[in-house]
Amino acid sequence: MRLTCNVEVLNRMLPTVNMKNKSKSAHTQLSIGKKPGSENLFLMMCTAKDRNGAKFVIKDNIEQVFARFVSEGKATIRVKEPPQDISISKADTLQLKNFLSVLRLGAQGKSLDNITLSRLAPASSKNVEKPKTRLIINSRKEYPLTTNFPSRLEFLQVSQCRLKKVDSRILKLHHLVELNLSENVLEILPEDFSNVPNLSSVTLAHNNLNIISPKFCLQSTLQNTLRFLDLGQNQLEILPLQICELQCLVTLKIDNNQLKYLPPTIGRLKCLKYLSAVGNKIETLPASMTQLQLETIDLYGNPFLQDIHNSLPDRFPDITLMECCARSIRKHRVKYTEEDLHSHLCRYLDSARLCWCGGFCFRCSVNFTTNLSLSRIAHTVSAVDQLGRTEVPLMSFLCSPQCLSRFQKNPYAYWKK
Ligand SMILES: [Zn+2]
Structure with missing residues (x-):
């Protein structure tokens, strides 16, 4: 029965004589076993510095096991004699649970016949060296x-x-x-x-x-x-x-x-x-960029459109059944795979656009382009070209006649900032 973990040993007597514990957490191999020819059960603690290991009697010598954080790979074993606390960390959770349950059985003097115990030989260097991370x-x-x-x-x-x-x-x-x-x-x-x-x-x-x-x-x-x-x-x-x-x-x-x-x-x-x-x-950025609050943005060397021409239609396109379904699938984040849906429906779903109102739309939408100053979305902005421009075209989509008419009245009404 072995456990590889980090161990820090605290001597409970030192604070009573006004001395500080200087022990540092060390990579350790803990074992429970018997010495050849002996019936006494020991807890052995081997480190790279002490491969022969310190041994503690287990039977009637474990005052308490603190296992509240065992699911984080941590526990403390309080030994009666010598008066030391063995603090375990970075252990595999499952192995630690098993180790502690064997330790408890041993401390109560119960039979451990079915458990493979260690022969308490000195640890090999491989087992006590700090693992490579x-x-x-x-x-x-x-x-x-x-x-x-x-x-x-x-x-x-x-x-x-x-x-x-x-x-x-x-x-x-x-x-x-x-x-x-x-x-x-x-x-x-x-x-x-x-x-x-x-x-x-x-x-x-x-x-x-x-x-x-x-x-x-x-x-x-x-x-x-x-x-x-x-x-x-x-x-x-x-x-x-x-x-x-x-x-x-x-x-x-x-x-x-x-x-x-x-x-x-x-x-x-x-x-x-x-x-x-x-x-x-x-060439253009998506409208949802305005929802970001960045520290830095760098878009240098992209062929952003320079001249923006918008021509909004008077009438909004009719919404098809496919558009309705696709909006609903995206809105509710319905999960799907290429096996569930025909591939052209998947392509349609992949072409989702985000209206300024925050709703999704697809082909039944109208688009417009406006200029966005990058300093509205980031603290530190790099110019996008050699001329030092920091304004880029923002491509936005409108999902409904309501959004269209509101936009026509005031293009900034929807500006999400
Ligand atoms: Zn909308």
């Missing part, structure tokens, strides 16, 4: 083919390895927080990130991505954790609407792609603070 691989030679990636990695960079797709072993690194796969030849992204529940930063710059699958954006793990996404220097012509469902996104970098539009629902990215879309083919 960062790894940078910058060439194919360094790429692990026959060995596994260290399982406790929190930061992983794999660059210049000509990766065509993401290695499935990477998607099983449960502790991964930052993943950088820039400078490869990735063409598609995997759709299952459910085994990397803490992933908050993904860098995919300088690859060959030409599509971001909606499924990538619709994963609940990424929707709840992803804060940084860099898709710069790829071949993207369109970003899926679903990218706006990545609700925690703070930084979005999409520089130097082939994008003609930003997603019309981009205003939904409520946490977005840093947006960079330099060197694309964007």
Whole structure:
């Protein structure tokens, strides 16, 4: 019975003689077992400094086990003699629960015949060394083919390895927080990130991505954790609407792609603070941009339209049944896949636009273009061309005759600020 975790030992007697505990949390292997030829059960604690380990008698010697935070991988074992508190953290929850239940049985002197106990041999260096949490691989030679990636990695960079797709072993690194796969030849992204529940930063710059699958954006793990996404220097012509469902996104970098539009629902990215879309083919921005409150925005080098001509129709187009259904599906965020709906209906749904009133519309709408000063939506604004312009055309859609007539009366009545 073994447990790998971090341990801090506090001596309860030291404060009574006015001394401070100086113990630091150390990577530790805890074991419960018997010495060969002995019947006494021990708790053994091995660290890199002390591989032979300190041993504590278990039977009638455990004063209390504090397990209130066991679901966070934390617990404290209060030993009677010597008077020490063993504070456990960063343990696997399930293993910790098992370990503590065996410890309790042992402390009460109950039979542990069915449990595999340790022989209390000194720990191997592999088991007590601090696990590797960062790894940078910058060439194919360094790429692990026959060995596994260290399982406790929190930061992983794999660059210049000509990766065509993401290695499935990477998607099983449960502790991964930052993943950088820039400078490869990735063409598609995997759709299952459910085994990397803490992933908050993904860098995919300088690859060959030409599509971001909606499924990538619709994963609940990424929707709840992803804060940084860099898709710069790829071949993207369109970003899926679903990218706006990545609700925690703070930084979005999409520089130097082939994008003609930003997603019309981009205003939904409520946490977005840093947006960079330099060197694309964007001619107008979607109206929902006005809902963003950014720190910085950089749209340099896009061919924004210079002359704006609006001609609004006198009459609003008739609303079709398909338009009605599509508006309802988007409004209520009804989930669908290509298997449920004919592909041309999916395309129709993908062409959603956002009216200034906040409602969705599709082809049964009228559009108009107006100028937006970028300083209305961001604190720090970069010019969009060499002339220093910071005004860009904003393409807006009107979803109903009411919205149309209100707009005609006062184009700024709907300005959401
Ligand atoms: Zn409207």
